Amino acid sequence: MKKTFAFLLFFFIIFSVKAQVSIEDLLSVPFPTYLTSSADGKHLAWIFNDKGIHNIFIAEAPDFTTRKLTGHTFDDGLDMNDVVFTPGGNRIVFTDGNNNNSGGEAANPAHLQTETNEKVRMVNTDGSGLRTIGDGHSPSVSPDNKIITYISKGAVWYAPVDSEKVTKKLFIARGNARSIRWSPGGKMLAFISSRGDHALLGIYDFDKNSVTYPDPSVDVDAEPVWSPDGKWIAYARMPSHKNEFSFTEMRESSPWSIRLLNITNGKAVELWKASPGKGSVLFEDLPRTTNLLIWAANDQLVFPWEKDGWLHLYAIPVFKKEAPHLLTPGAGIIENVVETSDKTSLVYTSNIGDSHRRHIWRVNISQGKPVQLSTGNGIEWSPAILQNDIAVLRSTATFPAWPSILQNDGSSNQIAKNFLPVNFPENSLVTPQDVSFKAKDGLEIHGQLFLPPGYDAGKKYPALLFFHGGSRRQMLLGFHYMDYYSNDYAMNQYNAINGYIVLSVNYRSGIGYGLNFREALHYGANGASEYNDVIGAGMYMKNRKDVDPKRIGIWGGSYGGYLTAMGLARNSDVFAAGVDIHGVHDWNEETKNWTPGYDPAQHKDFAKIAFESSPVHFVNGWRSPVLFIHGDDDRNVPFSETVNIIEMLRKRNIYFEQLIFPDEIHSFLLHSNWLQSYHAGEEFFKRMLKDTHQ
Numbered sequence: 001m002k003k004t005f006a007f008l009l010f011f012f013i014i015f016s017v018k019a020q021v022s023i024e025d026l027l028s029v030p031f032p033t034y035l036t037s038s039a040d041g042k043h044l045a046w047i048f049n050d051k052g053i054h055n056i057f058i059a060e061a062p063d064f065t066t067r068k069l070t071g072h073t074f075d076d077g078l079d080m081n082d083v084v085f086t087p088g089g090n091r092i093v094f095t096d097g098n099n100n101n102s103g104g105e106a107a108n109p110a111h112l113q114t115e116t117n118e119k120v121r122m123v124n125t126d127g128s129g130l131r132t133i134g135d136g137h138s139p140s141v142s143p144d145n146k147i148i149t150y151i152s153k154g155a156v157w158y159a160p161v162d163s164e165k166v167t168k169k170l171f172i173a174r175g176n177a178r179s180i181r182w183s184p185g186g187k188m189l190a191f192i193s194s195r196g197d198h199a200l201l202g203i204y205d206f207d208k209n210s211v212t213y214p215d216p217s218v219d220v221d222a223e224p225v226w227s228p229d230g231k232w233i234a235y236a237r238m239p240s241h242k243n244e245f246s247f248t249e250m251r252e253s254s255p256w257s258i259r260l261l262n263i264t265n266g267k268a269v270e271l272w273k274a275s276p277g278k279g280s281v282l283f284e285d286l287p288r289t290t291n292l293l294i295w296a297a298n299d300q301l302v303f304p305w306e307k308d309g310w311l312h313l314y315a316i317p318v319f320k321k322e323a324p325h326l327l328t329p330g331a332g333i334i335e336n337v338v339e340t341s342d343k344t345s346l347v348y349t350s351n352i353g354d355s356h357r358r359h360i361w362r363v364n365i366s367q368g369k370p371v372q373l374s375t376g377n378g379i380e381w382s383p384a385i386l387q388n389d390i391a392v393l394r395s396t397a398t399f400p401a402w403p404s405i406l407q408n409d410g411s412s413n414q415i416a417k418n419f420l421p422v423n424f425p426e427n428s429l430v431t432p433q434d435v436s437f438k439a440k441d442g443l444e445i446h447g448q449l450f451l452p453p454g455y456d457a458g459k460k461y462p463a464l465l466f467f468h469g470g471s472r473r474q475m476l477l478g479f480h481y482m483d484y485y486s487n488d489y490a491m492n493q494y495n496a497i498n499g500y501i502v503l504s505v506n507y508r509s510g511i512g513y514g515l516n517f518r519e520a521l522h523y524g525a526n527g528a529s530e531y532n533d534v535i536g537a538g539m540y541m542k543n544r545k546d547v548d549p550k551r552i553g554i555w556g557g558s559y560g561g562y563l564t565a566m567g568l569a570r571n572s573d574v575f576a577a578g579v580d581i582h583g584v585h586d587w588n589e590e591t592k593n594w595t596p597g598y599d600p601a602q603h604k605d606f607a608k609i610a611f612e613s614s615p616v617h618f619v620n621g622w623r624s625p626v627l628f629i630h631g632d633d634d635r636n637v638p639f640s641e642t643v644n645i646i647e648m649l650r651k652r653n654i655y656f657e658q659l660i661f662p663d664e665i666h667s668f669l670l671h672s673n674w675l676q677s678y679h680a681g682e683e684f685f686k687r688m689l690k691d692t693h694q
Contacts, residue, residue: 020425020428021425021428021494021497023490023491023494023675023678023679023682024675025423025424025425026424026425026490026491026493026494027051027487027490027671027674027675027678028051028421028423028424029399029400029401029402029420029421029424030048030049030050030051030419030421031048031049031400031401031483031486032046032047032048032049032393032401032402032403033046033047033049033081033483034046034047034081034082034083035382035384035391035392035393035403036083036084036085036289036384037085037384037385037386037391038085038089039085039087039089039341040089040387041061041341041385041386041387041388042060042061042089042386042387043058043059043060043061043085043089043125044058044059044060044061044064044384044386044391044403044415045057045058045059045069045083045085045092046083046393046403047080047081047083047094048419049080049483049671050419051075051671052074052075052076052077052669052670052671052672053072053073053074053075053076053671054072054078054079054080054096055068055069055070055071055072055080056068056069056070056080056083056092056094056123057069057416057419058092058125059403059415059416061386061387061388061389062388064405064415064416066415066416066418066419067127068127069092069123069125069127069130070096070123070130071130075110075670075671075672076110076112077098077107077108077109077110077112077116077664077669077670078096078097078098078110078112078116078669079096079097079098079107079669080094080095080096080097081094081095081137082094082095082120082137082138082139084139084140084141086122086141086145086161087141087142087143087144087145088145089125090124090125091122091123091124091125091129091161092122092123092125093120093121093122093133093139093141093148094120094121094122094123094139095118095119095120095121095136095137095138095139096118096119096120096121097115097116097117097118097119098116098117098118098665098669099117099118099137100117101633101635102635105633106118107633107663107664107665107669108663109631109633109661109662109663109664109665109668109669109670109673110669110670111662111663117135118135118136118137119132119133119134119135119136120132120133120134120135120136120137120139120148120150121133122148122161131164133148133150133159133167134150134152134157134159134167135152136150136151136152136153136157137150137151137152138150138151138178138180140180140181140182141161141182142182142186143182143184143185143186144186145161146160146161146162146186147159147160147161147186148160148161149170149180149182149189150180151177151178151180154175154176154177155169155170155172155173155177156169156170156171156173156177156180156189156191156204157169157170158170170189170204171204171209171211172211173193173202173211174193174195175193175194175195175199175200176193176194176195177191177192177193177194177202178191178192178194179191179192179222179223179224181224181225181226181233181291182226183226183230184226184227184228184229184230185230186206187205187206187207187230188203188204188205188206188230188263189203189204189206190202190203190224190226190233190235191203191204191224192221192222192223192224193213196596197218197240197242198217198218198219198220198240199219199220199221199222200213200216200217200221201213201214201215201221201224201233201235201259201261203233203263212266214261214266214267214268215259215261215268217237218240219237219238219239219240220237220238220239220240221235221236221237221238221259222235222236222237222238222284222292223235223236223291223292223293224293225291225293225294225295225301226295227295227299227318228295228343230263231262231263231264232260232261232262232263232318233260233261233263234258234259234260234261234271234293234295234301234318235258235259235261235293236256236257236258236259236282236292236293236303237256237257237258237259238256238282239253239254239255239256241253241254243603245525245591245594245595245598245606246525246590246591246594246595247471247523247524247525247526247587247590247591247594248523248524248525248526249509249519249520249521249522249523249524249526250281250519251278251281251515251516251519252276252277252278252280252281253280253281254280255273255274255275255276255280256273256274256280256281256282257270257271257272257273257274258270258271258272258273258293258301258303259271260318271301271316271318272303272316272324274305274307275307278306278307278308278309278515279305279306279307279308279515281306282304283304283306283311283515283518285472286311286333286334286335286472286511287335287336287349287381287382287481287482288335288336288337289336289337289338289382289383289384290337290338290339292304294337294339294346295318295343296315296339296343296344296346296365297342297343297344297365297366298317298344298365298366299317299318299319300315300316300317300318300365300366301315301316301317301318302314302315302327302337302339302346302365303315303316303324304334305324306515308326309514309515309516310330310331310332310333310514310515311333311334311515312326312327312328312329312334313326313327313328313334313337313346313348313363314326314327315327315365325368326368327346327363327365327368327370328348328350328352328361328363328370329370330350330352330353331352331355331514332350332351332352332353332355332512333350333351333352333511333512333514334348334349334350335348335349335350335358335381336348336349336381336382336383338383338384338385340385341385344364344365344366345362345363345364345365346362346363346365347360347361347362347373347383347385347390348360348361348362348363348383349361349380349381349382349383351474351512353372355446355512355513356434356446356448356474356476356477356512357377357378357379357476357477357478358379358380358381358476358481359372359373359374359375359379359380360372360373360374360380360381360383360390360392360406361373372410373390373406373410374392374394374406374410374411374412375410375411376410376411377396377397377477377478378394378395378396378412378478379394379395379396379476379477379478379479379481380392380393380394380404380406380412381393381394381481382481386405389405389406390405390406391403391404391405391406391415392404392405392406392412393481394412394414395478395479395480395481395486396478396479397429397430397431397432397477397478397479398426398427398429398430398431398478399424399426399479400479400486400490401479401481401486402414402416402420403415403416428453428497429493429497430450430451430452430453430493430496430497431477432448432449432450432477432492432504433448433449433451434446434447434448434449434477435447435448435449435503437536437537437540438536438540439508439532439533439535439536440531440532440533440535440536440539441529441532443508443532443533445505445506445507445508445533445536445537446506446513447475447503447504447505447506447537448475448476448477448492448503448504449501449502449503450492450493450495450496450500450501450502450503450504451496451501452496452497452498452499452500452501453496453497455546456546457545457546458546459546460545460546460547460548461499461500461501461546461547461548461551462499462500462501462547462548462551462552462553462685462689462690463500463501463502463503463541463544463547463548463551463552463553464492464495464500464501464502464503464552464553464554464555464685465502465503465505465534465537465538465541465552465553465554465555465567465575466488466491466492466502466503466504466505466555466556466560467504467505467507467534467554467555467556467559467560467563467564468485468488468504468505468506468510468556468559468560469484469485469556469557469558469559469560469561470509470510470558470559471507471509471510471523471524471530471559472509472510472511472518473485473510473511474506474510474511474512474513475488475489475504475505475506476489483667484557484667487674487678488557489504491678491681492504494678494682495682495685498682499690500553500685501541501544501546501547503537503540503541505533505534505537507530507533507534507537507563508520508523508529508530508532508533509523509524509530524587524613525587525590525591525606525609525610525613525614526606526609526610526613527609527613528566528612528613528614530563531563531566531567531570534554534563534566534567534571535567535570535571535574538552538554538567538571538574538575539574542574550576551576551689551690552574552575552576552689553575553576553577553578553579553685553688553689554567554568554575554577554578554579555578555579555580555581555681555685556579556580556581556583557581557582557583557629558581558582558583558584558636558637558666559583559584560581560583561580561581561582561583561584561637562583562584562585562615563583564578564579564580564583564626565578565580565583565584565585565615565626565645566615566618568580568615568622568623568624568626569615569617569618569619569621569622570618570621571621572621572622572623572624573623575624576624576688576689577624577625577626577684577685577688577689578624578625578626578627579626579627579629579680579681579684579685580626580627580628580629580642581628581629581630581677581681582629582630582631582634582636582637582641582642582666583615583628583637583641583642584614584615584637584641585614585615585616585641585642585644585645586611586614586615586616586641586644587610587611587613587614588600588607588610588611588614589638589640589641589644590637590638590641591610593636593637593638615645616644616645616648619645619648619649619652620652622649622652622654623654625654625655625656625657625688626649626654626655626656626657627656627657627658627659627680627681627684628642628645628646628656628657628658628659629658629659629660629661629677629680629681630642630658630659630660630661631660631661631662631663631664631665631666631668631673632660632661632662632663632664633662633663633664633665634664634665634666635665635666636665636666637666642658646658657680657684659676659677659680661673661676
């Protein structure tokens with residue numbers, strides 16, 4: 001009798017968890033981005049994406065009572081970004097709306113009958129005075145708080161802060177302008193003019209109404225930063241690489257350098273140059289809060305470098321002939337760097353000492369000796385400096401990102417608690433385990449293993465493998481710091497709750513494990529070496545005693561969709577079904593998307609390898625059913641990738657289903673499309689892996 005009661009109680013608990021936890025609940029927490037503070041450290045602002053409704057929120061020290069400043073009210077498919085306080089701290093400038101595709105069309109997945117293009121807007125910190133500045137993005141405000149500049153159709157425009165006069169183009173110049181940087185005195189603008197195969201440092205002089213390019217070359221200039229006295233500009237210079245393609249390894253190349261321009265005489269010199277080998281290539285594709293180069297106190301220039309195989313920060317005195325000194329030693333990477341108001345220290349995000357999470361660190365630029373500020377099993381990132389505190393975004397294994405204030409003991413306190421949803425099922429979620437296994441070629445690969453609630457080691461469960469996109473990403477032991485992957489983490493939780501053993505795989509070419517892992521030999525379009533990790537993960541799951549080897553599914557988006565398609569095409573004997581979300585299927589087609597003018601006929605050797613690294617090359621081995629999900633205004637992975645692979649599967653009578661979102665982009669703008677995708681994937685796997693094995 002007692003055994004029967006215990007069994008019924010166990011069944012009731014498990015059934016209740018399944019019944020109570022929905023995908024809607026798991027995606028109900030507003031996701032925060034663009035956490036930033038005012039110059040005086042009294043105000044904190046960010047964007048909440050609340051089920052597709054984007055609005056700016058502000059909190060004020062010392063109690064950080066939070067208010068909403070903007071008025072979006074429904075899932076309208078409109079993005080929001082670029083949150084910037086004016087120097088006076090009493091206004092916020094931001095970008096509202098969607099960017100254009102190659103045809104000049106702004107994304108509009110909600111099919112609104114109004115303009116959806118990007119607009120620069122401004123609002124007072126008390127919520128009043130909301131107005132549109134002009135069409136464009138990337139706003140920047142002059143130091144004297146009088147002028148707003150922004151970019152529209154590749155040109156720099158400007159508008160007065162305190163007047164609603166018509167905005168005007170600031171200057172005439174070829175190329176596409178980016179990286180606007182005001183001089184400290186507000187008399188000049190530094191910018192980068194991107195011109196396809198090269199990019200130039202440009203300077204606009206307000207007094208002279210002139211544009212100059214003081215140090216032109218065939219190379220790519222980037223990330224200008226002014227000296228505090230306005231007499232110098234430092235900037236990165238990367239050698240042009242005409243025949244090097246995206247999604248191929250680049251462990252070393254012609255070394256990048258830092259240039260130093262004297263504003264007075266217009267002459268530039270090389271301040272520093274990377275040594276050959278490790279670190280010779282500047283890796284820019286990491287989350288960051290401010291400029292890549294930082295001109296700190298005592299004329300110290302801070303920059304990222306992978307000299308030891310890890311992305312670290314180094315400092316070099318600008319006007320002394322000294323070698324750069326390492327600021328952030330340890331096995332780990334650096335992200336989200338901000339400087340303190342006195343410019344003597346840096347606060348940053350790192351996974352040093354905790355490879356599968358992120359924590360906040362601080363280092364004095366002159367003294368070194370970094371100190372870890374946040375600790376524990378949480379994940380912290382995106383620091384913002386306040387008067388007496390540091391604000392961060394923080395998540396855990398069972399709760400998504402939320403604005404918080406760091407405490408002296410390394411813990412943190414959530415703010416804006418009145419905006420927390422009441423139905424988030426934190427106590428019903430599982431804590432994933434860090435596991436490792438061998439890839440087919442012997443490389444050690446890490447992943448997060450989700451076991452179902454009430455896990456029974458004597459039972460055989462259906463299993464799902466998840467592969468993130470990017471591929472320059474790393475899934476963590478908790479909700480992710482990017483909204484796309486926070487959603488995917490939530491879906492992994494949902495699948496575990498619904499009785500799957502789930503393995504989220506950090507395959508080679510991802511970040512977090514050093515340069516050589518990220519720049520894996522023969523990865524992607526140059527050989528698909530990461531497929532060794534896919535089949536290694538498949539065999540790891542297949543050989544587990546708690547997994548039914550005939551019920552292993554595979555899913556992922558973007559690069560994860562590519563690996564899903566590779567798994568189904570090469571090993572339908574291992575993977576019984578798959579959900580491929582906007583995946584790459586032919587590297588030659590995808591390369592055209594990132595390298596305009598790429599012609600496979602002109603690069604026959606590379607094109608051959610790229611084709612043989614693609615799912616289309618293995619399509620004759622595809623046997624397992626698949627669900628394709630794609631938006632037809634995708635700018636990252638052309639919609640034709642899904643059109644073409646479906647045509648191939650049709651000819652071979654392979655079962656497929658499709659879910660297509662008209663006018664949706666790569667990272668879905670509509671919350672309803674995220675929900676529809678996950679519901680479709682869950683239902684598809686249920687039919688393919690559960691219902692057929694009852």
